[in-house]
Amino acid sequence: MTTTVPAGSLRPTTTTRTTVDIPPVGAVEITVADRDRSQPFLLLHGGGGVATMAGFADLLAERTHSRVLLPTHPGFGTTPRPDALHAVADLARAYVALLDRLGLADVTVIGNSFGGWLAAEIALLGSPRVSGAVLIDAVGIQVDGHPMADVGAMTRAELAAHSWHDPTRAPAPPPGAAGPGPDLQALAAYSGPSMSDPTLLDRLRELHLPVHVIWGESDRIVDTAHARAYAGALPLARLTILPRTGHLPQLETPEELLGALLDD
Amino acid sequence: MTTPLTVTRIGHSCHLVGFGATRVLTDPWFTTTATYYPGEPVASTVAALGHVDAVVVSHDHYDHCDLDALVDGGFDLGTPLLGPGTVTPIAAAKGFRDVRTIEAWQSEDVGDLTVTATPGRHGVHEVTFVIQAGGRTVFFGGDSLRIPEQDEIPRRFGAIDLALLPTNGLCIRPMNLQQVVMNAEQAAELAAVLRPALAIPHHYAFTSGRLGDRLITKSDRDPRHFAEAAARLAPGVAVRLVTPGTAVRLP
Numbered sequence: 001m002t003t004t005v006p007a008g009s010l011r012p013t014t015t016t017r018t019t020v021d022i023p024p025v026g027a028v029e030i031t032v033a034d035r036d037r038s039q040p041f042l043l044l045h046g047g048g049g050v051a052t053m054a055g056f057a058d059l060l061a062e063r064t065h066s067r068v069l070l071p072t073h074p075g076f077g078t079t080p081r082p083d084a085l086h087a088v089a090d091l092a093r094a095y096v097a098l099l100d101r102l103g104l105a106d107v108t109v110i111g112n113s114f115g116g117w118l119a120a121e122i123a124l125l126g127s128p129r130v131s132g133a134v135l136i137d138a139v140g141i142q143v144d145g146h147p148m149a150d151v152g153a154m155t156r157a158e159l160a161a162h163s164w165h166d167p168t169r170a171p172a173p174p175p176g177a178a179g180p181g182p183d184l185q186a187l188a189a190y191s192g193p194s195m196s197d198p199t200l201l202d203r204l205r206e207l208h209l210p211v212h213v214i215w216g217e218s219d220r221i222v223d224t225a226h227a228r229a230y231a232g233a234l235p236l237a238r239l240t241i242l243p244r245t246g247h248l249p250q251l252e253t254p255e256e257l258l259g260a261l262l263d264d
Numbered sequence: 265m266t267t268p269l270t271v272t273r274i275g276h277s278c279h280l281v282g283f284g285a286t287r288v289l290t291d292p293w294f295t296t297t298a299t300y301y302p303g304e305p306v307a308s309t310v311a312a313l314g315h316v317d318a319v320v321v322s323h324d325h326y327d328h329c330d331l332d333a334l335v336d337g338g339f340d341l342g343t344p345l346l347g348p349g350t351v352t353p354i355a356a357a358k359g360f361r362d363v364r365t366i367e368a369w370q371s372e373d374v375g376d377l378t379v380t381a382t383p384g385r386h387g388v389h390e391v392t393f394v395i396q397a398g399g400r401t402v403f404f405g406g407d408s409l410r411i412p413e414q415d416e417i418p419r420r421f422g423a424i425d426l427a428l429l430p431t432n433g434l435c436i437r438p439m440n441l442q443q444v445v446m447n448a449e450q451a452a453e454l455a456a457v458l459r460p461a462l463a464i465p466h467h468y469a470f471t472s473g474r475l476g477d478r479l480i481t482k483s484d485r486d487p488r489h490f491a492e493a494a495a496r497l498a499p500g501v502a503v504r505l506v507t508p509g510t511a512v513r514l515p
């Protein structure tokens with residue numbers, strides 16, 4: 001499914017009148033025609049919350065001189081989540097509506113873990129505003145013989161051991177952060193107990209968007225068999241495996257992740 | 265007294281070529297999708313084109329054969345549309361009532377115009393065109409590769425006033441970087457063979473989007489590379505880099 005729209009219509013030139021004040025002259029009204037053809041990123045965090053993506057958002061914006069949008073999924077970080085919002089597909093539609101509201105185009109959607117699954121669902125919606133997706137250690141699919149690790153049953157130390165190539169690099173947890181918080185409740189609401197959708201892989205076989213699948217070689221939450229399954233299903237995929245990297249490349253090897261993203 | 269010859273690039277390979285009052289639209293493209301961006305302003309809507317006497321379409325790729333945009337824009341579907349056999353059935357199915365199939369070295373007359381398909385090659389079946397009226401001759405290169413069969417064009421048509429040439433050397437990454445469009449150097453070689461009074465490059469600003477440019481396509485987006493190569497390889501040929509919407513009048 002390909003949506004065509006009149007050239008220039010996604011981001012029409014907007015003309016505004018702005019008043020600035022320069023003492024002692026006083027108010028000066030300036031009429032500005034604003035044309036925007038920048039190529040923004042929409043960055044989607046995983047179950048660890050927006051903090052797992054904030055540093056990489058800074059890096060990405062600085063190094064690519066781009067606009068980087070990092071939303072907090074509703075329900076994470078004490079933000080409100082409507083009771084009716086409890087499906088990945090609905091959250092995906094909310095983000096496409098956000099891109100419509102912001103008037104963006106040529107958006108690259110990047111997501112890690114749960115955010116990767118969400119990025120795939122956004123790509124599948126066929127919005128003319130979304131030109132590509134990057135799936136980083138994405139959950140969301142089921143691969144025979146390679147079950148996703150049962151993160152709910154893990155201690156913090158076990159989770160770090162599964163998430164990091166080198167768990168000694170994992171940041172110390174903030175004091176008082178113990179037990180399942182609202183983030184985990186929101187994650188469970190969106191992704192269900194299996195953290196996957198058995199229909200996703202087949203739906204991706206029809207996707208005509210470029211997708212870069214980037215994976216940590218040492219990911220023990222969703223291992224590289226998931227990366228190969230994603231890349232094998234997608235018609236326009238590139239697969240990059242990052243060595244000495246676990247489930248959270250943006251935290252463990254951010255420069256290597258950025259390099260893979262920007263490689264020609 | 266010669267017929268005035270004018271050309272206005274609409275965007276990409278889409279031009280309005282005027283032989284006096286007779287106007288030909290080439291390779292229409294007026295929309296965008298998630299992975300096809302003109303990369304330059306598109307100088308006209310379909311509705312603003314005004315009267316068109318003929319449409320020529322080199323091949324059936326979306327960015328050259330945006331017939332849906334013509335239909336949606338209220339274009340007169342009685343306008344003669346000329347193209348290879350891969351294009352004309354599509355046009356007929358979309359409601360064009362006067363479609364003419366021409367393959368290499370076949371001609372069709374439309375009023376004062378004579379349109380001849382000339383050799384082309386691309387990822388899919390493609391022809392180029394020589395369009396003539398009132399003693400003026402225009403070569404339209406679509407997004408073809410440079411192939412030896414094109415050397416026959418000047419022998420058959422003599423002096424060429426204007427050549428519209430693709431220059432981005434587009435390569436398809438998933439196909440082992442297979443080249444499907446002539447590059448600036450090859451376009452300059454073709455200009456040396458055709459010896460037009462003026463050559464205008466097109467098909468260079470296009471992008472597949474941020475990720476698509478890395479994963480799907482690779483292309484040269486700098487039209488100066490053609491000007492530089494033509495100065496070297498076709499020194500007698502004037503070159504003008506023309507942004508969309510600029511009307512060029514040939515002497």
Ligand SMILES: [Zn+2]
Pocket residue numbers: 323325328386407
């Ligand atoms: Zn083409």
